[in-house]
Amino acid sequence: MILETAQGQRLGGSKELAFTNGTCRFCGTRLRYEFVDLGMSPLCETYLTADEINQMEAFYPLKVFVCERCFLVQLQEYVSAGEIFSEYAYFSSYSDSWLRHSKKYVDMVCERFGLDSSSKVVELASNDGYLLQYFVEKGIGVLGVEPAANVAKVAEEKGVRTLVEFFGVRSALRLSEQGEEADLIIGNNVLAQVPDINDFVEGIKLLLKAGGVATIEFPHLMRLIEGNQLDTIYHEHFSYFSLLASERIFSAHGLTVFDVEELRSHGGSLRVYLRHAEDDSKPMVERVGELRKRELAAGYDEMETYSAFGERAKATKRNILEFLIRAKREGKRIAGYGAPGKGNTLLNYCGIREDFLDYTVDRNPYKHGKFLPGTHIPIFGVEKIAETKPDYVFILPWNLKDEIMGQMGYIREWGGKFVVPIPDVKVYE
Numbered sequence: 387m388i389l390e391t392a393q394g395q396r397l398g399g400s401k402e403l404a405f406t407n408g409t410c411r412f413c414g415t416r417l418r419y420e421f422v423d424l425g426m427s428p429l430c431e432t433y434l435t436a437d438e439i440n441q442m443e444a445f446y447p448l449k450v451f452v453c454e455r456c457f458l459v460q461l462q463e464y465v466s467a468g469e470i471f472s473e474y475a476y477f478s479s480y481s482d483s484w485l486r487h488s489k490k491y492v493d494m495v496c497e498r499f500g501l502d503s504s505s506k507v508v509e510l511a512s513n514d515g516y517l518l519q520y521f522v523e524k525g526i527g528v529l530g531v532e533p534a535a536n537v538a539k540v541a542e543e544k545g546v547r548t549l550v551e552f553f554g555v556r557s558a559l560r561l562s563e564q565g566e567e568a569d570l571i572i573g574n575n576v577l578a579q580v581p582d583i584n585d586f587v588e589g590i591k592l593l594l595k596a597g598g599v600a601t602i603e604f605p606h607l608m609r610l611i612e613g614n615q616l617d618t619i620y621h622e623h624f625s626y627f628s629l630l631a632s633e634r635i636f637s638a639h640g641l642t643v644f645d646v647e648e649l650r651s652h653g654g655s656l657r658v659y660l661r662h663a664e665d666d667s668k669p670m671v672e673r674v675g676e677l678r679k680r681e682l683a684a685g686y687d688e689m690e691t692y693s694a695f696g697e698r699a700k701a702t703k704r705n706i707l708e709f710l711i712r713a714k715r716e717g718k719r720i721a722g723y724g725a726p727g728k729g730n731t732l733l734n735y736c737g738i739r740e741d742f743l744d745y746t747v748d749r750n751p752y753k754h755g756k757f758l759p760g761t762h763i764p765i766f767g768v769e770k771i772a773e774t775k776p777d778y779v780f781i782l783p784w785n786l787k788d789e790i791m792g793q794m795g796y797i798r799e800w801g802g803k804f805v806v807p808i809p810d811v812k813v814y815e
């Protein structure tokens with residue numbers, strides 16, 4: 387209660403909600419403070435066919451809260467994880483850069499922790515075996531746990547042993563009994579997608595051998611806030627972590643972060659290295675303390691840092707719309723580039739439809755002839771840009787802007803320009 391009063395005094399000006407919207411998925415505190423409200427949005431990966439755009443479409447709130455006690459930024463489970471992840475259209479192996487990232491990780495971790503054919507590696511949310519396949523190549527025993535049956539099947543075909551289920555305490559206990567305890571547990575881009583985070587992290591504690599290591603990668607909240615990456619908020623991502631908030635959760639389950647790396651993937655991620663709290667054979671690496679200090683200096687244990695983000699998102703929306711309205715008044719033609727999940731968050735939040743973007747293009751042939759969820763902007767192959775010669779190409783996957791501007795440099799032949807919306811709307815001649 388004292389904590390609440392102390393926080394309350396510091397919260398001047400931030401928006402306290404008159405109603406409750408559930409409790410913190412980690413510490414159970416009632417959620418009273420909004421981080422950002424992106425309005426109603428459809429699931430960002432549900433691309434529509436021509437028939438489907440004439441039908442009713444499901445929209446869910448994209449409203450994010452911050453816990454005043456543990457500072458976990460979180461979305462309520464508006465859509466159940468079962469609904470989102472049981473059949474998943476995302477195959478990790480489609481991305482060459484992600485495969486390179488994975489192979490590099492496997493070489494590094496095997497050397498650092500001396501893994502060999504006597505070791506056991508378990509990956510949680512192992513997708514299509516994109517990562518575990520590199521351990522298999524080295525003759526190391528692996529087990530994948532993956533809830534989406536369609537992607538798990540692809541993993542099995544590659545020789546990656548995979549269980550189709552959601553991971554948690556129950557599966558950890560059963561696997562331990564079966565002698566499947568792990569020297570290394572890997573969780574890449576799964577922690578954010580777990581609705582019951584305590585059950586998931588406790589499962590890691592139970593399945594990890596006494597001297598074992600777990601490495602967990604997740605998008606870094608500091609990058610989201612500093613990079614104004616409001617479009618990396620999706621219904622699939624239930625939690626958004628600083629190092630501080632993640633350490634609080636791991637430590638509550640007897641796991642200690644002894645090393646951390648800042649990665650460029652997904653707009654800026656953290657890879658934390660965990661060991662059992664009672665395992666003193668692994669020294670604390672200095673960069674943990676350094677990042678902790680940086681987060682504290684940037685105010686990640688103060689509510690003001692979080693409450694400012696909502697206003698910034700609104701300003702971003704106004705700036706993007708201002709640019710688009712001016713361009714349309716000048717009679718310009720604008721095409722989108724890319725159809726990523728983040729693009730759908732941004733377009734739905736800003737209300738950008740065919741009134742601003744004539745169409746978008748994507749390199750993935752699976753999306754051609756389909757329409758973006760919510761905004762119903764049609765998706766074509768990349769050659770459409772050369773055919774129609776738009777004045778502006780609006781790049782939705784801004785994290786790939788350099789690569790895209792390199793590939794699409796030919797738009798300058800007809801005076802075309804690139805526009806990147808995040809962190810701030812910017813035109814590249």
Ligand SMILES: [Zn+2]
Pocket residue numbers: 410411412413414415453454455456457458
């Ligand atoms: Zn909390």
